[in-house]
Amino acid sequence: xxxxxxxxxxxxNEAIEILNKYGDKAKCLAGGTDVLVQARGEKxxxxxxxxxxxxxxxxxxxxxxxxxxxxxxxxxxxxxEDSKVCEVFPGIVDSAFLIGGIQIQSxxxxxxxxxxxxxxxxxxxxxxxxxxxCEIAGPKGTxxxxxxxxxxxxxKNALTNGEFLVSLKIPLKNSEFxxxxxxxxxxxxxxxxxxxxxxxxxxxxxxxSSCRVALAAVGPTPIFAKEASELLVGKEPTDENIRKVxxxxxxxxxxxADMRGTIEHRKDLIEVLTRRTIExxxxxxxx
Amino acid sequence: xxxxxxxxxxxNTTINGQEMDILIDPYVSLLETLREVVGITGTKEGCxxxxxxxxxxxxxxRIVDSCLVLGVEAEGKNIETVEGMASPDGLHPLQQAxxxxxxxxxxxxxxxxxxxxxxxxxxxxDPSEERIRxxxxxxxxxxxxxxxxxxxxxxxxxxxx
Numbered sequence: 341x342x343x344x345x346x347x348x349x350x351x352x353n354e355a356i357e358i359l360n361k362y363g364d365k366a367k368c369l370a371g372g373t374d375v376l377v378q379a380r381g382e383k384x385x386x387x388x389x390x391x392x393x394x395x396x397x398x399x400x401x402x403x404x405x406x407x408x409x410x411x412x413x414x415x416x417x418x419x420x421e422d423s424k425v426c427e428v429f430p431g432i433v434d435s436a437f438l439i440g441g442i443q444i445q446s447x448x449x450x451x452x453x454x455x456x457x458x459x460x461x462x463x464x465x466x467x468x469x470x471x472x473x474c475e476i477a478g479p480k481g482t483x484x485x486x487x488x489x490x491x492x493x494x495x496k497n498a499l500t501n502g503e504f505l506v507s508l509k510i511p512l513k514n515s516e517f518x519x520x521x522x523x524x525x526x527x528x529x530x531x532x533x534x535x536x537x538x539x540x541x542x543x544x545x546x547x548x549s550s551c552r553v554a555l556a557a558v559g560p561t562p563i564f565a566k567e568a569s570e571l572l573v574g575k576e577p578t579d580e581n582i583r584k585v586x587x588x589x590x591x592x593x594x595x596x597a598d599m600r601g602t603i604e605h606r607k608d609l610i611e612v613l614t615r616r617t618i619e620x621x622x623x624x625x626x627x
Numbered sequence: 628x629x630x631x632x633x634x635x636x637x638x639n640t641t642i643n644g645q646e647m648d649i650l651i652d653p654y655v656s657l658l659e660t661l662r663e664v665v666g667i668t669g670t671k672e673g674c675x676x677x678x679x680x681x682x683x684x685x686x687x688x689r690i691v692d693s694c695l696v697l698g699v700e701a702e703g704k705n706i707e708t709v710e711g712m713a714s715p716d717g718l719h720p721l722q723q724a725x726x727x728x729x730x731x732x733x734x735x736x737x738x739x740x741x742x743x744x745x746x747x748x749x750x751x752x753d754p755s756e757e758r759i760r761x762x763x764x765x766x767x768x769x770x771x772x773x774x775x776x777x778x779x780x781x782x783x784x785x786x787x788x
Contacts, residue, residue, distance in 0.1 A: 442743070
């Protein structure tokens with residue numbers, strides 16, 4: 341591994357200063373479950389690693405009137421061991437509970453999963469269907485972007501020099517909102533998705549007032565399937581209407597064929613998983 | 628670009644109940660720190676990328692893959708490795724059960740399985756078979772298979788009741 345220095349700033353501004361000084365020779369360390377593997381594999385040469393876990397807001401959950409704010413470096417287990425998070429956001433917990441095994445979940449964070457920008461990332465689709473806002477800090481101050489704008493290519497994100505992800509803001513919805521995430525893997529645990537889908541549903545008077553579907557491992561980045569999502573809005577969630585959404589999602593998926601699966605298999609999986617996740621979200625929303 | 632100058636760092640940490648100061652390079656993993664600096668080699672290197680769990684240690688009450696933790700992150704933390712499991716009176720019930728159930732062949736994965744299983748039983752004394760299998764999904768064994776390992780963990784859980 342290329343030798344790097346270790347910094348553990350205690351404030352956001354200190355972190356920005358170090359990241360800005362080293363530019364692309366520095367990376368943030370949250371759980372390290374991607375960045376340390378990549379540094380060791382010499383995907384990049386780092387001169388500095390910036391451990392952001394000593395900055396208090398980076399590892400905590402905060403409930404406000406309008407959002408659940410998740411510190412970007414909060415490990416997965418904190419989410420699924422929190423009974424309120426499980427009750428309010430079971431779709432987020434679906435993802436947190438299946439990233440790696442228990443060892444990985446002790447360290448890996450949703451923020452890290454997002455910044456790593458893998459096309460098959462387990463958390464990103466869930467974040468997209470929850471309309472999560474990314475709070476980013478950098479030399480020019482803070483900015484907010486919708487999570488679906490964060491991934492710009494395989495392993496590439498929208499952060500510029502000196503910037504880092506501070507938190508994920510998950511909007512609170514009414515009681516008739518819920519979501520679900522499912523992936524297909526050839527074994528039960530510890531694998532990378534062949535294809536995966538997250539769906540969210542909000543009901544109002546028996547009709548769907550909002551719907552979001554996002555797809556993973558079927559494009560260069562996780563995909564917000566907007567055109568599929570819109571098909572259900574204003575409609576009743578009947579089998580026929582859900583089928584139209586899942587067929588559209590299948591159309592939108594543009595996978596490659598590789599060792600994990602063929603194009604046809606992946607597209608078929610998207611159709612099935614879209615249907616299942618919408619049905620699950622409906623069940624959870626009480627619809 | 629000028630060569631990046633890296634200074635060694637002093638880390639104060641507690642390993643198996645013993646507080647110590649260690650001097651390490653800031654880029655080495657906790658796994659390398661344990662094996663090559665502290666000199667305790669019970670924790671094994673398998674894949675070195677977070678898939679196999681052979682290097683599992685307990686860090687402040689939670690299991691982690693020590694290959695994916697930097698040694699410097701051990702500052703102020705409490706680390707337990709397989710060396711901390713047995714007492715002067717004898718083996719830990721899990722170690723005894725692994726022997727009795729022949730839950731190992733080559734043994735490379737065993738320390739990781741033991742440390743993982745101990746963390747489970749410390750918090751949940753009577754886990755179901757499904758729970759044990761789920762908990763141990765981050766530990767791979769390439770020779771025995773998992774049935775004997777799961778049996779051994781179940782046996783230890785029953786005996787420590």
